[in-house]
Amino acid sequence: DGGITQSPKYLFRKEGQNVTLSCEQNLNHDAMYWYRQDPGQGLRLIYYSHIVNDFQKGDIAEGYSVSREKKESFPLTVTSAQKNPTAFYLCASTKTRGGEKETQYFGPGTRLLVL
Amino acid sequence: DAKTTQPPSMDCAEGRAANLPCNHSTISGNEYVYWYRQIHSQGPQYIIHGLKNNETNEMASLIITEDRKSSTLILPHATLRDTAVYYCIVRGTALFNFGNEKLTFGTGTRLTIIP
Numbered sequence: 001d002g003g004i005t006q007s008p009k010y011l012f013r014k015e016g017q018n019v020t021l022s023c024e025q026n027l028n029h030d031a032m033y034w035y036r037q038d039p040g041q042g043l044r045l046i047y048y049s050h051i052v053n054d055f056q057k058g059d060i061a062e063g064y065s066v067s068r069e070k071k072e073s074f075p076l077t078v079t080s081a082q083k084n085p086t087a088f089y090l091c092a093s094t095k096t097r098g099g100e101k102e103t104q105y106f107g108p109g110t111r112l113l114v115l
Numbered sequence: 116d117a118k119t120t121q122p123p124s125m126d127c128a129e130g131r132a133a134n135l136p137c138n139h140s141t142i143s144g145n146e147y148v149y150w151y152r153q154i155h156s157q158g159p160q161y162i163i164h165g166l167k168n169n170e171t172n173e174m175a176s177l178i179i180t181e182d183r184k185s186s187t188l189i190l191p192h193a194t195l196r197d198t199a200v201y202y203c204i205v206r207g208t209a210l211f212n213f214g215n216e217k218l219t220f221g222t223g224t225r226l227t228i229i230p
Contacts, residue, residue: 004158035220037220040222041222042202042219042220042221042222042223043159043220044220045219088156090158090159092158103149103161103164104159104161105161106158106159106160107158108157108158109156109157109158111156
């Protein structure tokens with residue numbers, strides 16, 4: 001089945017450690033997005049990418065990094081510079097650059113916890 | 116993007132129609148109204164979207180007022196599986212606003228279906 005997969009479902013990070021969250025899609029979508037969700041809050045955009053080898057900062061990019069070397073993959077690294085990384089991380093994609101008729105499809109999410 | 120206002124929570128009896136309101140008084144002419152829902156600890160799920168005409172699909176109906184300042188999502192026969200947080204989002208088109216394709220999620224309405 002086509003869709004977006006995220007792994008792992010739960011991830012534990014030690015202080016000062018970098019961790020990488022995986023996001024893969026087999027929908028042949030051009031655009032991919034990373035959001036962060038804190039308890040009881042809405043989603044906030046971290047990074048997005050419209051095309052391979054290109055990505056843009058969202059509203060809360062500090063302490064995060066991404067790469068887009070392949071169309072189907074958009075991994076997110078939470079660096080040690082991110083002081084409050086505990087959150088639910090969601091990856092999404094759209095077929096093209098997100099025109100008005102494009103819907104975003106979301107993965108199941110990764111919950112990151114700091115030890 | 117225009118801001119939206121939704122009630123924080125609502126209850127609805129199973130089998131009845133659930134009507135979820137959303138105010139978006141600052142919506143501009145090229146902005147669409149999107150509805151997503153998020154079941155606990157899962158990624159958001161697209162429900163429906165529209166510009167100015169009422170829309171219906173297999174999941175729900177969307178009623179947009181003539182002045183477009185508010186809308187209502189209708190789940191015609193609510194089931195227990197419809198218990199979720201429902202997000203009303205107003206989004207511009209990437210064609211007119213480069214990089215504006217992000218979805219700005221507020222805190223939504225927590226809908227509880229009562230058996």
